[in-house]
Amino acid sequence: MSDHRKLGRELGLFDTDPLIGAGLPYWLPDGATVRHTLEEYIRAAERRAGYRHVYSPVLGKRELYELSGHWQHYSDDMFPPMDLGAEQVVLRPSLCPHHAVIYRSRGHSYRELPLRVAELGGMYRSELSGVLGGLTRVRAIQLNDAHIFCTLDQVAEEAGAALEMIRRAYGALGITPARYRLSLPGPGGKYVAGEGMWRRSAALLTDVLDRSGLSYEAVEGEAAFYGPKIDVQVADGAGRESTLSTVQVDFHQPERFDLHYIGPDGARHRPVMVHRSIIGSVERALAQLIEEHGGAFPAWLAPTQLVVLPISESELAGAQELVRRCGERGLRAKLTAPDHGTLPARVRASRLVPYQAVLGPRELANGHVSLRLRDGRRLAPLPADEALTRIESLVRAHTTDLWDAA
Numbered sequence: 361m362s363d364h365r366k367l368g369r370e371l372g373l374f375d376t377d378p379l380i381g382a383g384l385p386y387w388l389p390d391g392a393t394v395r396h397t398l399e400e401y402i403r404a405a406e407r408r409a410g411y412r413h414v415y416s417p418v419l420g421k422r423e424l425y426e427l428s429g430h431w432q433h434y435s436d437d438m439f440p441p442m443d444l445g446a447e448q449v450v451l452r453p454s455l456c457p458h459h460a461v462i463y464r465s466r467g468h469s470y471r472e473l474p475l476r477v478a479e480l481g482g483m484y485r486s487e488l489s490g491v492l493g494g495l496t497r498v499r500a501i502q503l504n505d506a507h508i509f510c511t512l513d514q515v516a517e518e519a520g521a522a523l524e525m526i527r528r529a530y531g532a533l534g535i536t537p538a539r540y541r542l543s544l545p546g547p548g549g550k551y552v553a554g555e556g557m558w559r560r561s562a563a564l565l566t567d568v569l570d571r572s573g574l575s576y577e578a579v580e581g582e583a584a585f586y587g588p589k590i591d592v593q594v595a596d597g598a599g600r601e602s603t604l605s606t607v608q609v610d611f612h613q614p615e616r617f618d619l620h621y622i623g624p625d626g627a628r629h630r631p632v633m634v635h636r637s638i639i640g641s642v643e644r645a646l647a648q649l650i651e652e653h654g655g656a657f658p659a660w661l662a663p664t665q666l667v668v669l670p671i672s673e674s675e676l677a678g679a680q681e682l683v684r685r686c687g688e689r690g691l692r693a694k695l696t697a698p699d700h701g702t703l704p705a706r707v708r709a710s711r712l713v714p715y716q717a718v719l720g721p722r723e724l725a726n727g728h729v730s731l732r733l734r735d736g737r738r739l740a741p742l743p744a745d746e747a748l749t750r751i752e753s754l755v756r757a758h759t760t761d762l763w764d765a766a
């Protein structure tokens with residue numbers, strides 16, 4: 361596995377500048393393309409699973425975080441508050457409080473549950489500059505987050521479905537989890553009180569893990585301050601583990617925000633909040649993707665999916681036309697003209713691009729292309745439209761396969 365910081369710079373994906381500040385990376389066009397594609401994949405998966413998306417501001421009043429408990433239990437990781445006249449606002453350390461307020465803003469019947477609220481939103485962590493590096497420790501985080509408000513009876517199914525979404529996403533992204541972890545509170549940590557609540561959430565998550573058939577380890581001292589969680593751990597090139605995805609069961613926030621729904625009996629009941637993230641922070645997910653694939657992203661995610669290589673200047677116009685047709689189909693294609701070097705040199709320079717379409721006089725005359733795949737396979741010439749249709753369907757299927765046997 362390669363170092364994502366080095367590769368990210370070499371491939372023109374992201375960078376940092378001391379003038380912007382440590383832990384505040386910016387995205388270059390190719391990196392932004394990958395990020396946008398990843399975010400859209402997640403949103404589409406969430407829409408299919410019945411989530412509704414919201415937007416909420418990255419700032420909130422200090423009182424919001426006092427109510428949620430972040431102020432008391434999490435302030436070491438928060439930026440200092442900003443004084444605005446008589447009030448103080450803070451850069452949010454999580455999206456949960458905003459989503460709890462959004463839930464509370466409307467009355468809810470049991471018929472609406474489970475209510476799944478999702479957002480890809482910004483949050484901030486006051487990391488010390490000594491520990492910052494690349495995309496894995498950053499101060500500005502784009503979080504793939506969601507909160508499911510549901511009845512106690514629905515928790516296991518919702519948490520199980522979230523775990524299944526995580527497994528499916530890892531398949532599409534080609535990410536291999538290092539292990540599944542049941543993260544429990546440990547001695548001496550900053551946790552909210554309520555022994556019965558902790559026991560109930562831990563029992564629910566254990567049940568979800570046992571039913572999923574995944575092997576996991578229970579580890580003390582890794583829980584969130586408000587509840588235990590399932591963490592999906594990944595390893596970087598140096599073997600260091602970090603958490604990418606989580607599923608959490610929370611009885612605490614619904615209590616603090618006095619959330620309720622009207623049950624079939626006409627009375628007020630307390631919902632449970634399931635917090636879940638499929639890919640965690642977009643920054644960390646991309647660091648993992650860059651390292652696992654060494655920059656050779658799955659075709660659906662690659663910044664350039666197809667490079668067109670005309671053999672000589674005579675095929676240049678035909679090559680431009682092919683790039684245009686790719687664009688019409690929503691495929692990301694680019695042309696590398698003969699003035700960029702010999703054909704073998706241009707093939708080598710495009711080694712991370714999933715598909716290379718070589719265009720010579722014979723291909724041009726027949727309306728064909730000769731495809732080379734990134735893994736070294738060379739396909740017999742085939743009609744250009746057929747080649748593009750097959751690439752398009754592979755991209756739409758979000759597969760890590762470069763070609764199918766059809």
Ligand SMILES: [Zn+2]
Pocket residue numbers: 454455456505506507635636
């Ligand atoms: Zn949350």
